Amino acid sequence: MLFNELNLIEPILNALQTEGYTQPTPIQEQSIPSILQGRDLLGCAQTGTGKTAAFAIPMLQLLSKPHTNTKVHKAIKALILTPTRELAIQIEESFKAYGRNLPLKHLVIFGGVGQKAQTDALHRGVDILVATPGRLLDLMNQGFVNLRDIEIFVLDEADRMLDMGFIHDVKKVIAKLPAKRQTLFFSATMPKEIQTLANTILTDPIKVEVTPVSSTAEKIQQQIFFVEKNDKKGLLLHILKDKTIETALVFARTKHGSDRIVKDLIKVGIKAEAIHGNKSQNARQRALTNFKAKTTRILVATDIAARGIDVDELAHVINYELPNIPETYVHRIGRTGRAGLSGTAFSFCDPEEKEFLDDIEKLIGLKIPVSEDHPYAMSWQSLMSGAAAAKSKGKVKPSRGARPERGARPERTERQPNLSGAKKTPNGGGNRRWSK
Structure with missing residues (x-):
């Protein structure tokens, strides 16, 4: 399958062509049509499978449709919550690349830096907000961020949120979201607490699973x-x-x-x-x-x-x-x-x-x-x-x-779980050779 077979609009197809992308990865091929239909999605996928594009591309298309309610012109329409600053920055870069031909505004916010540049951008109006939990809650408490008009919510790397002790912050954010929304939930693994959270916030989701954690990257x-x-x-x-x-x-x-x-x-x-x-x-x-x-x-x-x-x-x-x-x-x-x-x-x-x-x-x-x-x-x-x-x-x-x-x-301690991959060699299960 090619991207031009996924019913994507011309501005996004042109952006993908500029990036040199013609063929979607398995998770993109499985996720994009369902997200475009407005379905909730539960994705069991690791970093490196192309999951960012799997949600960013259809989100850009959904959010590019004209809004009849002019009062929400400056309102945040989509929120992507992710555990680390580095990942947040890379997700925002993806939105920038795939949405280069669209008039949508996106912003990334995270802690560890001054907040003025972030609050100034929020004041000017943002359509898509990528955030880490701590800075998001901080700016919400100060009145700089309001989530009442969110149409699409993405929880990325949910298992990582749990391991890093952010799950309570995540639940505080979710409590402020409107009940009527589209939710996309991604996690590399599905421990019991993450499965319970997914069941709580998703409505009749499409389930997509690629590269289970116990498998290893073939090459x-x-x-x-x-x-x-x-x-x-x-x-x-x-x-x-x-x-x-x-x-x-x-x-x-x-x-x-x-x-x-x-x-x-x-x-x-x-x-x-x-x-x-x-x-x-x-x-x-x-x-x-x-x-x-x-x-x-x-x-x-x-x-x-x-x-x-x-x-x-x-x-x-x-x-x-x-x-x-x-x-x-x-x-x-x-x-x-x-x-x-x-x-x-x-x-x-x-x-x-x-x-x-x-x-x-x-x-x-x-x-x-x-x-x-x-x-x-x-x-x-x-x-x-x-x-x-x-x-x-x-x-x-x-x-x-x-x-x-x-x-x-x-x-x-910095001993938390991380990212995906490995290969079965021809003699992978055979006898080892040991030095004497």
Whole structure:
């Protein structure tokens, strides 16, 4: 199917052509017709599946229709609620791209920056508002935002809202929306509390599901490196000697760890920047812009900061530390191998992380091939004895079952789940080879 078969208006088709898009992704093909019919939608989809365009394109078309009520000329007609600043910015950029030929006004609001530019824009009139929960509630309480005329409401990454402790803020926003509206609900996973929320706010929704979290992106080549914790720095530098790795997104578990990796890379002349919750919004956006432009070779991120990072043609993801929640691994490596392109994911595993690896392999249903082609390789026996020793000393960090409390502030640990992807290799389920 092509976009011109989806009954889209000419201004949107022309914008898509300018962007170089001709064929919709599965979620776009399934969602756009239903949204254009005014139906509520429940989408189980991860970042990287094209879900932003799946709701942005039909919303632009619905909102471009003339309004008979001139009193709502300056009223906000659509609200997209999303968990992070980076994702909010990227969603607004999508509306800008697809709606370039339409007279609709859109605005993104988020915390961490001054509010005057945002309130000035709201005063001038906004049709489509993209917002994070905290700043939205703040401006609502100050009287700058009124949601009584909302026609379309989008809750994006609902499971992420739950993990980040924003679900109560989300419910406060929903309480201020008009009962008569179209609601589009997206979540990568559907835990019980998210399913309950969806049932509460959706009316006879169309259900669309693509790429379940346990599956892996087909074109991502995965490798695991068994290595002592203290050798991870040397291993990273060894891998980055490969000049064909033009850029790489490196994941660390903590903010402090991210900064330390950046310092180590800069010392040897590798341009690197970190992106995490302690960075200002301007610093985070500048680091992301530099990375996209390839002026920064390595972007080091925590899971929380990386949610919503969308970099075209990113070929390499490196897990400097394995996450303690297996879905997070899938989300992390899904930053590469997007839009049909190939990608590679390298993961470092020290003895304390062996249980994390077991959980990950159980979730994705395959054994990740082990790379022994590096100077820091550990034998299987050393890994297992180290894992047993770490466990006996209580050094192994909590695994899957020990998630942070739902109300906890995630910026403290930054161990929340993140984004999609991986590949079954021909011998993925076969025997491993271990160094002696």
